[in-house]
Amino acid sequence: MKPSLTFWYEFASTYSWLAAERIEAIAGAAGVGVRWRAFLLGPIFAAQGWTTSPFNVFPAKGRNMWRDLERQCELMGLPKVVRPDPFPQNSLLAARAATALADALRPNFSRAVYRAQFTEGRPIADRRVLAAILSDIPDGEHALAATDAPATKAALRAATDEAQSRGIFGAPSFTTASGELFWGNDRMEQAVAWARREAHP
Amino acid sequence: MKPSLTFWYEFASTYSWLAAERIEAIAGAAGVGVRWRAFLLGPIFAAQGWTTSPFNVFPAKGRNMWRDLERQCELMGLPKVVRPDPFPQNSLLAARAATALADALRPNFSRAVYRAQFTEGRPIADRRVLAAILSDIPDGEHALAATDAPATKAALRAATDEAQSRGIFGAPSFTTASGELFWGNDRMEQAVAWARREAHP
Numbered sequence: 001m002k003p004s005l006t007f008w009y010e011f012a013s014t015y016s017w018l019a020a021e022r023i024e025a026i027a028g029a030a031g032v033g034v035r036w037r038a039f040l041l042g043p044i045f046a047a048q049g050w051t052t053s054p055f056n057v058f059p060a061k062g063r064n065m066w067r068d069l070e071r072q073c074e075l076m077g078l079p080k081v082v083r084p085d086p087f088p089q090n091s092l093l094a095a096r097a098a099t100a101l102a103d104a105l106r107p108n109f110s111r112a113v114y115r116a117q118f119t120e121g122r123p124i125a126d127r128r129v130l131a132a133i134l135s136d137i138p139d140g141e142h143a144l145a146a147t148d149a150p151a152t153k154a155a156l157r158a159a160t161d162e163a164q165s166r167g168i169f170g171a172p173s174f175t176t177a178s179g180e181l182f183w184g185n186d187r188m189e190q191a192v193a194w195a196r197r198e199a200h201p
Numbered sequence: 202m203k204p205s206l207t208f209w210y211e212f213a214s215t216y217s218w219l220a221a222e223r224i225e226a227i228a229g230a231a232g233v234g235v236r237w238r239a240f241l242l243g244p245i246f247a248a249q250g251w252t253t254s255p256f257n258v259f260p261a262k263g264r265n266m267w268r269d270l271e272r273q274c275e276l277m278g279l280p281k282v283v284r285p286d287p288f289p290q291n292s293l294l295a296a297r298a299a300t301a302l303a304d305a306l307r308p309n310f311s312r313a314v315y316r317a318q319f320t321e322g323r324p325i326a327d328r329r330v331l332a333a334i335l336s337d338i339p340d341g342e343h344a345l346a347a348t349d350a351p352a353t354k355a356a357l358r359a360a361t362d363e364a365q366s367r368g369i370f371g372a373p374s375f376t377t378a379s380g381e382l383f384w385g386n387d388r389m390e391q392a393v394a395w396a397r398r399e400a401h402p
Contacts, residue, residue, distance in 0.1 A: 060370035064384050169261035183265050186387040
């Protein structure tokens with residue numbers, strides 16, 4: 001069995017961005033395949049009584065996150081952070097587009113959405129912003145049209161429900177074939193190693 | 202100038218425990234001195250409207266923390282986790298005793314309190330539990346007596362106030378001489394490297 005890992009990400013999440021930038025290299029080096037699954041944190045946060053990101057609910061936590069993000073981007077050689085306004089961005093349309101795309105096209109599209117949002121400050125809820133990104137992706141036009149399709153909406157709802165039922169409460173998260181859950185960009189290496197051990201015990 | 206880092210820790214915090222187990226080795230290898238400062242998260246959490254640990258306030262987050270803690274202990278070669286009941290423990294007495302001890306005695310005492318709490322499930326709010334631990338520490342008896350002294354209480358309050366004014370919202374945290382703040386056991390290596398660069402620019 002080829003080792004595999006599911007990468008659960010939310011387009012409005014800064015640490016999901018960092019994970020998206022490095023997961024192919026980290027997992028690839030370990031021979032672990034990655035399944036990218038976009039989901040929405042909004043409904044999960046709402047179930048905890050939050051109407052916005054915890055980084056807004058708790059200002060000291062938010063200040064630390066933005067400073068930490070600057071430091072991580074510098075360490076990772078990423079462009080300088082531009083904070084989107086408002087933060088968090090409404091990620092529904094981007095998540096639907098990612099859901100509508102074929103698996104193989106999702107990583108490039110998702111990274112492009114993150115870069116537009118967090119290094120250019122572009123509004124990812126704007127259909128024209130997504131259309132511009134999708135114009136560089138094969139079959140991108142079709143994915144944009146498919147964001148309105150009932151099947152796409154249902155698939156994204158199912159992903160969010162599945163995330164919640166797997167115990168996911170934040171993003172990024174990683175789950176292995178056996179259901180082992182790892183939360184946060186900082187746990188990526190351990191999640192990859194776990195997935196590898198499950199396949200080669 | 203000798204590089205130095207302040208290690209802010211809360212006795213009831215599981216990840217503060219993991220940090221306490223490894224900070225001397227990590228910082229020592231980099232030639233960075235560590236100042237151990239116990240503080241209380243209770244007043245900081247209360248300011249956010251929480252009356253208990255976020256790991257209790259948000260059950261999915263709590264389930265993940267306990268599982269993650271088991272995994273980290275295994276990776277670090279630490280004994281199996283025994284969950285204290287209740288969690289979090291009242292850490293006031295332990296924090297006062299740590300505050301009353303000389304700087305050089307604080308690391309051994311603090312690790313012993315963490316081990317009693319998280320690998321034996323002993324109640325660290327119990328004066329007898331602390332007395333047994335302090336009986337192995339030079340001048341430990343004096344520190345226990347000093348937990349009731351107004352100067353000790355004031356010093357711990359000052360540490361907690363200072364933590365909050367430095368932007369600390371969780372534990373463990375690390376601050377450098379310039380005030381750079383790092384949150385979480387996972388940021389220890391970066392905090393140590395930062396402290397080193399500040400001293401040897």
